[in-house]
Amino acid sequence: MSHRSLILAALVLASFAGPALAQDVRVYGPTETVDPGDVARILGAPEARPAIKMRSLRLLDGVRAGKPAPAERVATVDDDSAATDAAGPSEPKGPSALALPVQFGFDSAEIQPAARRQLDALAEGIRMLPAAQPVTIEGHTDAAGTAQYNEQLSQRRAQSVKQYLVAAHGIDPARLRVVGMGQRGMLPDLAPHAAEQRRVQFRGE
Known part of the structure; x- marks a missing residue:
């Protein structure tokens, strides 16, 4: 391959790979108010977002x-x-996912009352989306503990959030897909053991 061909190949990769691999997450703090309108915009159907x-x-x-x-x-x-x-x-582009610091009991999937305000606003935003649009609920942990344990715990916690959205807000359970990420998918700008890594993340499909 000639030098000129290598330059052209690099230009092609630069124009395609950058935007496609970027993934932004809107991370909410524990006391931050969640705007249902923002939830609807972030989780909006992929076909409704500006295409690359x-x-x-x-x-x-x-x-x-x-x-x-x-x-x-x-x-x-x-x-x-x-x-x-x-x-x-x-x-x-705007964020493609949002993360809430849902509080659970220690070593538990029981949602603490303090987390419900943000989850209620999240549910309101989901209800603003098309009725059939799926939403993925990802459970995330920090790096403490074994990978297998954290994956199981994050799965149970994501499932608990799904059950809350269904029971408290009547969201169709068929729309909600649960994934236990465990230690995978760490927020890159934070330490692996940072409290912010323990979160429940939501994305539209």
Whole structure:
């Protein structure tokens, strides 16, 4: 593969991989008020969110003929995305998930009363979504304890949150998918044992 081909391949990967791999989570603090409207926007159906624009590159005629060309003109985007590029980078996407610091009893899946206010607001936001749209409930722990134990505990806690949303707010249980993440999916800017890692995370499907 020629040097010029390697440059083009790098440009393609840079334009595709960056936005696709980014994952932002809106993390709420223990006393923070949850806005149901924000919940609905974050968990909104993927087809309703702005799609990542996949751009194709095409070589200029001079490059195809093997003639030298200025570096900035080696590749150009299709006409339908040229206006966007000319205006500068697109606005950053909003968060794709939200996390609540749901409080449970020690070594337990019993939801503490202090957690209900945020869960009630979350439920109100879910009810603003299309009636058939699924929502995933992920249980997360910190790095204390074994991976197997934490995965089981996080599964039970996520299941407990599902049961609360169904029993207290009448949300269709078929819409709610439960996943025990355990120590997987740590928040990257925090220490593995930070209290904020112990959370229940929600995302739309």
